[in-house]
Amino acid sequence: MxxxxxxxxxxxxxxxxxxxxxxxxxxxxxxxxxxxxxxxxxxxxxxxxxxxATKQALLFELLSGHMRTLTAALDEALAGVEGPLARLDAFVDFHLRYHLTRKMEVFVNNSELRSLEPRNRAVITGLRRDYERRLADILAEGAADGVFTVPDVKVATYAILAQLTGVVGWYAPDGRLSEDEVVALHYQLVLRGIRESAQTIRP
Amino acid sequence: MxxxxxxxxxxxxxxxxxxxxxxxxxxxxxxxxxxxxxxxxxxxxxxxxxxxATKQALLFELLSGHMRTLTAALDEALAGVEGPLARLDAFVDFHLRYHLTRKMEVFVNNSELRSLEPRNRAVITGLRRDYERRLADILAEGAADGVFTVPDVKVATYAILAQLTGVVGWYAPDGRLSEDEVVALHYQLVLRGIRESAQTIRP
Missing domain, CATH: 1.10.10.60 (Homeodomain-like)
Known part of the structure; x- marks a missing residue:
């Protein structure tokens, strides 16, 4: 019982x-x-x-649960993937597909940081940094290897994340584009954005 | 009196x-x-x-007022600017600078579409399309001229807008980067993202 x-x-x-x-x-x-x-x-x-315990605890559990699951799933997607180009590819693929099916989570995570008590907000901000750092590390590694040209890793990290997460706002599963097409189009945009020349350097 | x-x-x-x-x-x-x-x-x-008249009327006035002022200001910024490269440059410059000082407007416009009554939401959606179309036209013109490579104008339009507007979420006027630096870094990311090769085609 x-x-x-x-x-x-x-x-x-x-x-x-x-x-x-x-x-x-x-x-x-x-x-x-x-x-x-x-x-x-x-x-x-x-x-x-x-x-x-409280409404605040519920919000915190929703946001922290989302971030922890997200980062664990990313680590799984990146495990064993070697080299900045392959890791960037895996990151874009993972980030898009994971978020496309989680419209409510994305919206609430972006709109309700304001409603967190300061201590809770600090925890969520830290979890976001953990996730962002994984992309920043890929960009920095690619820049160090000369594969990417990234004048400012932090700006490029935020720019790529905003671009990818923005898809959640307009993508319709029954729309014109398949998930695979959306992923391919964005990988191209992201990759070109950080490469000196798409013609001279190929994966 | x-x-x-x-x-x-x-x-x-x-x-x-x-x-x-x-x-x-x-x-x-x-x-x-x-x-x-x-x-x-x-x-x-x-x-x-x-x-x-009502709380709903206030929300509608805030969102529609923002969109109308934004599009009018963009038209002013683009007036007399010729050619897709120069127009893209002007668009990125305008969009970033305009929004960086309007954090509250950006947030409310993105988070409270849900709270509009259907008729009001249709108006706001139409105003957003008007604004987006101006960027889409620049990209399509550049693609037709062979200056840009844009496999999907709609996706590229949304991607660029999300990338640029995302800056509002993290930019701090007293932070590490000046507004000019933020604009230059994003122009480079945007431009590279839609050009076949940054080495072979120059503005």
């Missing part, structure tokens, strides 16, 4: 996170009420507190 | 827009209360309605 209750508890906690993400996506953190959250999950408002 | 009242009325309306922008930036549209807005402006809640 205890085991079954544990399993139901885990399911309820997961349902709360999913509903919380959707409600914050649709209404904003301040616009989301815990009453609506309880209703969407199908529990009494009071029993939410068996699963989340 | 009537004239003076009119002038005060215009000042109050402007103060309401400025306070509304800040409150939506900080709390989200749903999280902003008209009571807080009245308090920030220093008027009675009831007298807000002498200036704005």
């Amino acid at each position: 205890a085991r079954r209750a544990g399993s139901d508890g885990a399911k309820t906690a997961e349902a709360i996170r999913a509903a919380g993400l959707r409600l914050i996506f649709e209404h904003g953190y301040e616009g989301m009420s815990l009453r609506d959250l309880a209703e969407m999950v199908g529990v009494q408002p009071g029993s939410l507190y068996n699963h989340i | 009537a004239r003076r009242a009119g002038s005060d009325g215009a000042k109050t309306a402007e103060a309401i827009r400025a306070a509304g922008l800040r409150l939506i930036f900080e709390h989200g549209y749903e999280g902003m209360s008209l009571r807080d807005l009245a308090e920030m402006v220093g008027v009675q809640p009831g007298s807000l309605y002498n200036h704005i």
Whole structure:
């Protein structure tokens, strides 16, 4: 019985996170009420507190969970991939495909940093830096090898991330372009942006 | 006296827009209360309605006002500039500098499309398309001239806009880089991204 209750508890906690993400996506953190959250999950408002300590804790769990899962998945995608060109290719491929199916996570992560308490915000900022550093390292390695021309690694890192993540805002799975086409088009844009000449240096 | 009242009325309306922008930036549209807005402006809640019809009308006015002013300013920046390379340069320069001083407008325009009623959202979407079309036209002209290589004008347009607007999220006027340096670094990234070879084709 205890085991079954544990399993139901885990399911309820997961349902709360999913509903919380959707409600914050649709209404904003301040616009989301815990009453609506309880209703969407199908529990009494009071029993939410068996699963989340506060609304702030829920937001922090959503944002930190997203960042930790993202970075772990990136590390898996980059594992064993050698050389800056191949690693950049793997990064672009991973970052695009991972985010294309996570529109709500991307939006909430970008729009609700404002709603984090300072200590929580510092943690999320640190997790973002960890993720960004992996791309910055690829660019710096390529620049050191003479494969890339990157006058400012930090600016190029932010520029590439903004360009790739921006796709989430307009991409429609049933639209004109397949995911593979979107990935190929962006890899080309990113790669050209940091190479002295696309004609003289080839992967 | 009537004239003076009119002038005060215009000042109050402007103060309401400025306070509304800040409150939506900080709390989200749903999280902003008209009571807080009245308090920030220093008027009675009831007298807000002498200036704005509804909270929705205020949001629509903020977003549409931003888009119309932006596109008019772009047209001014591009006026008389000939040829796709010079026009792209002017576009990048304008878009970056204009947005760097409008962090709140950029954030609210990107995060609160969700809060617009369908008819209002259609208007804003149309205004965004108008603005995007100007960049798309530059890219298409350059591709037709053989100056740019753009396999997909729409994707390149969105990619460039996301890359440039993303700067607003991290740029600090008192930071490491001057505005001129940020503009130059991005012009280089953008230009390389759409040119077959930076070595064989020069402006």
